[in-house]
Amino acid sequence: MNAEANAVFRPPVDQTAWLGTDLIPAKAYYDPDHFELERKAIFMRSWIQIGHVCELPGPGSFIRRELEFAEASILIVRGKNDVIRAFHNACTHRATQLVSEEQGSTNAFICPYHMWNFGLDGQLRSAPEFENFFSSKKDCALKQVAVDICGGLIFLNLDPSPAQPLREFLGEHLVDRLEMAPCAKATAFSEYVYEIDANWKLDYDNFQESTHLRFIHPRTGAPSFIAENPFGHPESYGFHGPHRTQTFWPKVDMGTTSPMQRTLLEAGLKFAMEKGLIPNPTNREYYALFPNFFLLGSPSQHFSHTVYPLTARRSRGVVRLYWIGEAQSASEMLAREYAFLVARDIHSEDVGVIRAGQRGLNSGALEHIQFQLMESLCRHLYLVSNDLIEKYKDEQAAERERAQ
Amino acid sequence: MTLQSLPSGFETLAPFVETWAATTTVARARRRTDSTPTERQAFFEAAAPLLEPAMAYLDARRLADLDAGERQLLNLMMSLSHVQMAVEIHREMEPQHAAFREAMAITRSATDFG
Numbered sequence: 001m002n003a004e005a006n007a008v009f010r011p012p013v014d015q016t017a018w019l020g021t022d023l024i025p026a027k028a029y030y031d032p033d034h035f036e037l038e039r040k041a042i043f044m045r046s047w048i049q050i051g052h053v054c055e056l057p058g059p060g061s062f063i064r065r066e067l068e069f070a071e072a073s074i075l076i077v078r079g080k081n082d083v084i085r086a087f088h089n090a091c092t093h094r095a096t097q098l099v100s101e102e103q104g105s106t107n108a109f110i111c112p113y114h115m116w117n118f119g120l121d122g123q124l125r126s127a128p129e130f131e132n133f134f135s136s137k138k139d140c141a142l143k144q145v146a147v148d149i150c151g152g153l154i155f156l157n158l159d160p161s162p163a164q165p166l167r168e169f170l171g172e173h174l175v176d177r178l179e180m181a182p183c184a185k186a187t188a189f190s191e192y193v194y195e196i197d198a199n200w201k202l203d204y205d206n207f208q209e210s211t212h213l214r215f216i217h218p219r220t221g222a223p224s225f226i227a228e229n230p231f232g233h234p235e236s237y238g239f240h241g242p243h244r245t246q247t248f249w250p251k252v253d254m255g256t257t258s259p260m261q262r263t264l265l266e267a268g269l270k271f272a273m274e275k276g277l278i279p280n281p282t283n284r285e286y287y288a289l290f291p292n293f294f295l296l297g298s299p300s301q302h303f304s305h306t307v308y309p310l311t312a313r314r315s316r317g318v319v320r321l322y323w324i325g326e327a328q329s330a331s332e333m334l335a336r337e338y339a340f341l342v343a344r345d346i347h348s349e350d351v352g353v354i355r356a357g358q359r360g361l362n363s364g365a366l367e368h369i370q371f372q373l374m375e376s377l378c379r380h381l382y383l384v385s386n387d388l389i390e391k392y393k394d395e396q397a398a399e400r401e402r403a404q
Numbered sequence: 405m406t407l408q409s410l411p412s413g414f415e416t417l418a419p420f421v422e423t424w425a426a427t428t429t430v431a432r433a434r435r436r437t438d439s440t441p442t443e444r445q446a447f448f449e450a451a452a453p454l455l456e457p458a459m460a461y462l463d464a465r466r467l468a469d470l471d472a473g474e475r476q477l478l479n480l481m482m483s484l485s486h487v488q489m490a491v492e493i494h495r496e497m498e499p500q501h502a503a504f505r506e507a508m509a510i511t512r513s514a515t516d517f518g
Contacts, residue, residue, distance in 0.1 A: 190429065191512040219493050258492040260452060264485055323514050330462030330470070330478045337429060337515040338485040344433075345489050348504035 009229035009249070015237050016376040023368035024382050029199045030361040034389075035312035041392030042291050042385060043069045045159040047166050049293040049306050051076060052322065053152045054187050055103065056084060060120060063103045064089060068310050070158050074145055075099055075109070079120040084149065086156055087122050087142035098142075109142070118142050151178030152186055153295075153304075171240050174287060181282040182272075183295060183302040186322035190340040195316045196351065198358040200292055200309035201381060203317065206350050207294060207305060208244075208377035210234060216353055220346045223252040234286070237376055242290035242384040244377050250284060265342075267335040268300030275324060288377065290384055301339045313358055319347065409473045411461055414454060417480055420447050424483040425476040429513035432479070436486040437502045448491045451484045479517060 027034050050065045056078040065074050073089035075098070089097050091111040098109045098118070108125065109118040116127040122142035130137070146157040148166035155166050167175050178184065196203055206212070210233045213221045224232030229249050238245035254262045272278050282297025289295070296303040302322035307315050321340050327333040360366070371379040410417055423439070424447055426432045436444070458481050462474060470478065490498045 188514040189512065190510075190514045192508045192510045194508040196507070219495075219497075258488070260455065260488050261492065263456070264488070319508075321514075327467065327515070329467055330465075330481075331459050333467065333478065333515050333517060334459065334482055334485060337432075337482045337513075340429065340513070340515070341433065341486055341489065344505060344508055344510070345494070345501065348501050348508060351504040351507055 007228050009231075009233050009235075011233075011373050012237050012376075013373065015239075016373055016379075019376055019379050019383060023370055024379070026361055026364070026366045026369050028382060028386070029202050029369070030313055030358070030364070032312045035199070035309070037389045037392065038385060039069050039309070041388045043158075043309065045157065045163065046291050047148070047155040047157045047162070047169050047289075048291075048308075049153055049289065049304075050074070050156050051154040052183070052186060052189065052320075053084070053149060053154060054189070054322075055154075058105070060105045060107055061103075062099070062106060064099050064101065065156075067156075067158070068308065068316070072158065073097055074156060075142075076147060076154060076156075077120050083121075084147060084154070085120075085122060086145040086147035088145060090143065091116050091118075092124065092140045092142060093127070116140075150175055151181055151184040153178065153183070153293075169241075170243065170289065174240055174243055174245075174289070177282055177285065177287065177297070178295070180280065181285075181287075181295065181297045181302070182277050182280065182299065182324060183297075183304065183322045185324045186302060187325055189320045189322045190336070191318065191320045192344050193316065193318050194351075195310070195314065196354060197314055198354045199313055199361075200307045200315045201378075201385070202357050202361070203315045203354055204292060204294075204307045205375075205378040205381065206354050208288065208381065209375045211372070211374050212350075212353070216349050217346055220342070220349065222256040223254050224249070225256075226251060226253050231374075233374060235284075239380060244288045244380050246286040246288075246377065248284040248286065264335065264338040265300075267331055268339050271332050271335055272299035277324075288381075290381070300335070301343065303343060313362065319343065410477055411474055413461070414458060414477055417451060417454065417477070420450060420480060421476055423447075424451075424487075425479040426483060427475075427479055427518040428516040429482075430510045432483045432486050433505070433510060435483060436490055437505065439487075441498070444487050444490050448484065448487050451480060452488075455481060455484060475517060482515065482517070 051063055055063050059078055059080045059082065062075055062077040067074060074086055075089045076086045078084050089099055091098055093111065093114055093116050096111050096113040098111050114128060117125045119125050122144060124137045124140040146162050148155055150166055150170060211231055213232045214225050221232060234246040235249050236247045277299040280299065283299050285297040287295045292307045294305055304320045306318045309315055321343060323336060327336055424435060426435055458477055462478055494501050
């Protein structure tokens, strides 16, 4: 669909018909048993976005990430040869966590308990009284976790042998786009983190549909609500295996906002232009990577959001605005500050309704919820998740049968 | 906050330096949330007409070379951008949004500028 040739919004009926029209079981959004299935069938075996290479600037740089859904603490490390590896943050002696800092730079990971000393490659280098143990050093390396990078983004997979490498999981189109998106070149970021009483899909779905915009963001979203497209809907949707995309509407009306806001927002575009980020095929794209990450290719706001599940009814979100290079001028600094605070401000408007959605679900009174055509991305996330759960159940059944 | 001399032409902002020339994004967001509507309005009215002249003045200099007073001017303008959202966009809804913003902790900023 081309909005310029066809300037009035029309729902993308043809793109979404294949998803069907079924009601959606409400249980998927509050039930602890369903959540446990998602945890095992999805989160313990999918590629999960956890950071960006700019956080590991040189050999010895490391970050520690807590993945509550796995009760795991993971160290991601850039080695001497620039190879990025990930390890469980647990000494192979008696499992003590090695690192309490969130990030840093080091030559070795040394266990505070009995001074076991591990290299950046995870190998055990030395341990007091090692001659009294009953293992060889090579069997005492840190437990490794699968890690891979695409477009500067770091992904982990907790499956000891992931079913697919990251790039195969993302598919050629998304790999290509992620690598050309501005975020791939980022050197810094601003970040805010929140916890919310909401199922991870309920929270994530808020960012997958546009109908709520004019009700929840009547002022902050005003430039998107134009006569040809009064809800500020996207121009089109795309489906790529378990992942999905939106292409935002090409036109906004900045005349609906204050002159100062207009100046501050347009400054961001000016710097993007100077950096050669416009035009870029990702400029109006939204990339939702299964299960819980999305990225905007927007030239002035390289915005990413990851929703980590904590329990069936609670999630943690990490939102980042990535930047390429240091700000070169006072105006560029101001434009970055403003883009970041506006993102947080707009997001804050969503918190109340997302929490209210969870409270409405928790009693179990509603057996179903429903998605309209313009909530097709939410439907797709549910369907993909449900397929993986069914597949997981089949595997478990087959395993039980073999055991008998 | 020590009062440095603001660049010539921006002296009228001196009474706002102590409250609003905060050096980190976290502090600027906090000042906005902690301020009264009257305080925000007074700062906005004094600073808004100076936004464009201030940025023209600062952009004529290298960011790394800004002196203490010039840095305070930039931090004032960054605070103005926070206050603008409250005064011009959220208006009477600002207190309600402030409560929700509190749930979103700023954990890193690329625009902290002491």
